[in-house]
Amino acid sequence: MQIYPSSITGNGFAAGGSVLEHKFGQGDPYTLGVEEEYMLLDAESFDLVQHIDTVLASIAGHELEEQIRPELMQSVLEIATPVCRTAGDVDRELRKLREYVTSVAKGQKLRVGSSGTHPFSHFERQRITARDRYRALVDQLQYVARRELIFGLHIHVAVDDPDKAVQVVNGLLVELPPLLALSANSPFWRGEATGLASTRQMVFAAFPRSGPPPRFRDYNDYAEVVGQLEKTGCIADYTHIWWDIRPHPRLGTVEIRVCDAVSRVEHAVGLAAYCQALVKDYCERYDRGEEIASYHRILTSENKWLAARYGLEAPLMDLKAGSRNRVPVAQLVRRRLGELEPHARDLGSEAELEGVRDILDKGNGADRQLRVYNANRDIVEVVREIADATEAAAVGSGT
Numbered sequence: 001m002q003i004y005p006s007s008i009t010g011n012g013f014a015a016g017g018s019v020l021e022h023k024f025g026q027g028d029p030y031t032l033g034v035e036e037e038y039m040l041l042d043a044e045s046f047d048l049v050q051h052i053d054t055v056l057a058s059i060a061g062h063e064l065e066e067q068i069r070p071e072l073m074q075s076v077l078e079i080a081t082p083v084c085r086t087a088g089d090v091d092r093e094l095r096k097l098r099e100y101v102t103s104v105a106k107g108q109k110l111r112v113g114s115s116g117t118h119p120f121s122h123f124e125r126q127r128i129t130a131r132d133r134y135r136a137l138v139d140q141l142q143y144v145a146r147r148e149l150i151f152g153l154h155i156h157v158a159v160d161d162p163d164k165a166v167q168v169v170n171g172l173l174v175e176l177p178p179l180l181a182l183s184a185n186s187p188f189w190r191g192e193a194t195g196l197a198s199t200r201q202m203v204f205a206a207f208p209r210s211g212p213p214p215r216f217r218d219y220n221d222y223a224e225v226v227g228q229l230e231k232t233g234c235i236a237d238y239t240h241i242w243w244d245i246r247p248h249p250r251l252g253t254v255e256i257r258v259c260d261a262v263s264r265v266e267h268a269v270g271l272a273a274y275c276q277a278l279v280k281d282y283c284e285r286y287d288r289g290e291e292i293a294s295y296h297r298i299l300t301s302e303n304k305w306l307a308a309r310y311g312l313e314a315p316l317m318d319l320k321a322g323s324r325n326r327v328p329v330a331q332l333v334r335r336r337l338g339e340l341e342p343h344a345r346d347l348g349s350e351a352e353l354e355g356v357r358d359i360l361d362k363g364n365g366a367d368r369q370l371r372v373y374n375a376n377r378d379i380v381e382v383v384r385e386i387a388d389a390t391e392a393a394a395v396g397s398g399t
Contacts, residue, residue, distance in 0.1 A: 021250075032085070032090055035156075036097075038079065038261070046383040064100050067097060072145065079094075116151055116365070150200040153261050153271065156255050157279040163219045171282040174319055176258045179258050179275070181314050184308065187369050211301070243257065262364075274353060337357070369382050369385070369386070
């Protein structure tokens, strides 16, 4: 099965030229791929454990082996779905993967959890995975890489033209703060409540080439920038550009990377359906010859900060309406859902948008973590709840 990988090798350039090779248009538009990063937890203490090699050895030869991979830290496990046509397909594949990973972990007396940060573990105690890519990353970035004990949800949506993909990325910049507010799931860091809904965003902000991308005129403009970074040895390939959203030429997708890892599978599926409908909306605007609206970087970045700080309570600038007032992010999302419903219906993913409405009605992961903590000030209980919610995704059933 084809999988959307999180990293590639090779420079991706045509021999003797500066054009970045791509696969935009080589597959069906709007197909989906989702990656989730999980914490490996001790079943009793709920602290992180350095057991990725043990887990990988346990899955050797299984049909899902190629969809389960290591990450920078030995306490992190990444899964990736195959290419999916609908959000319903994503739901089925994520449940299958979560159930399998949970069963493997249980056999090793471990638990798994999906959250933007581990609420109390320290990065100093984590070991780096023994892979050349990760050793090189730590050698280059030093402390910045060693403290990157964070977990994300990445959503790929296929686009059928490279210039269109770049314009879709430009258009989606204004959509990133609401996506962050919906997914925010990291209110703790090193055992302390940070006052942030997404601490993960603040940790990752130290990485070079992170945050919102600049706007590019077209695909050639993007390829020239990537080419300059590669040719001068600043990066090995374009996957070392860690923007909140980026074109992924080798896969022919737009990759949305701003989201925290979420605990409940229906919320991950809802976010995938939401992103798929967003991409379709901007693609069709491009096809109609409409100008994709752009906003000053400082305005979209301010909205992103507000989303990371306040989550679903964030008072965002309503840039699309040109309002002088700020409005609750939940209001913006509900309005956007109404606009996206016809697209989701066309894509066969309308039912899965209920996952987004559930977040709006019941709160995001950060809200739930804080509710558990405030009940008795037991931070271990917070991690237990994360693990319970993550592992509840039995195939074919609700959570």
